[in-house]
Amino acid sequence: MGIIRAAASSINGMYQDMWKEFFICPSLDQNTLMVQVNKAVGKNSGNNGSSNVITNKSIIAVNEGQSAIVVSQGKVIAVYDQPGENVFENPDAGGVKGIVKEFGRRFSFAGEAVPVTQKVYVVNTKECMGKPLGTSAPIPIHMKDRRTGLDIDGSVKISGTYSYRIVDAAKFYKFSRTVLGGACSGECLGGQLEAEMRKALQYAVYQVTDTGVRPYELPAHANELCDLVKQEVTRKWCSDRGLEIVSLALSSIIPVDTGMIQDVQHASALAGKP
Secondary structure (H helix, E strand, O other): OHHHHHHHHHHHHHHHOOOOOEEEOOOOOOOEOEEEEOEOOOOOOOOOOOOOOOOOOOEEEEOOOEEEEEEEOOEEEEEEOOOEEEEOOOOOOOHHHHHHHHHHHHHHOOOOOOOOOEEEEEEEOOOEEEEEEEOOOOEEEEEEEOOOOEEEEEEEEEEEEEEEEEOOHHHHHHHHHHOOOOOOEHHHHHHHHHHHHHHHHHHHHHHHHOOOOOHHHHHHHHHHHHHHHHHHHHHHHHHHHOEEEEEEEEEEEEEEOOHHHHHHHHHHHHHOOO
């Protein structure tokens, strides 16, 4: 009787899971980077199949500024980044052979669809703007003065804002599950991203000042600093997390402790007079 019951349960479960589903991706605020989406089921719907099985040819509706991914057994099997209705093509659905395979899998688990776990996630690909970038402590720099031969260490305070966005939904999903443990808000990333931005900014300032640029000349090199920061950060962010820097603006660049340079320059200028 147990074998008959398992077979009947397998057939019944497959019948319930044959109905196509419709997934609607919700609107996401700037701080929400990824959420799981459930199928839309009305009160009069007869679609009572397994919640963890997505029927082949189901519809996934994607909004502007979003990507949808389908995950099966923890692996991304489909990515939809075009707005509108997208048809899910299940790579495991293979006609009669696929039906027999699914029946055998369900039968071995006494008619349950336990071996299959499929989920739909929506990823926010809109630009996340207005992220603060500031140096709580001054950035150490190497200050040179070509005219006086002065070569000392100094510091500079820099503040600004930056924005980023997700450019690879599948890579971001993998990063969020393995590193963030599934937490996918901008607040979870904020501290780490800002720390890495500060590190890249320090590197950029060193690169520019090492060419002989004076501290008070740094504001004129703001665009060069931004380009260096983008190059340094985006390479790592894109390869590891599926992120990229969209824009970076430095609103304030203030040299600290430049009085020594000015005193030496003043003394050098006076010494050069007859």
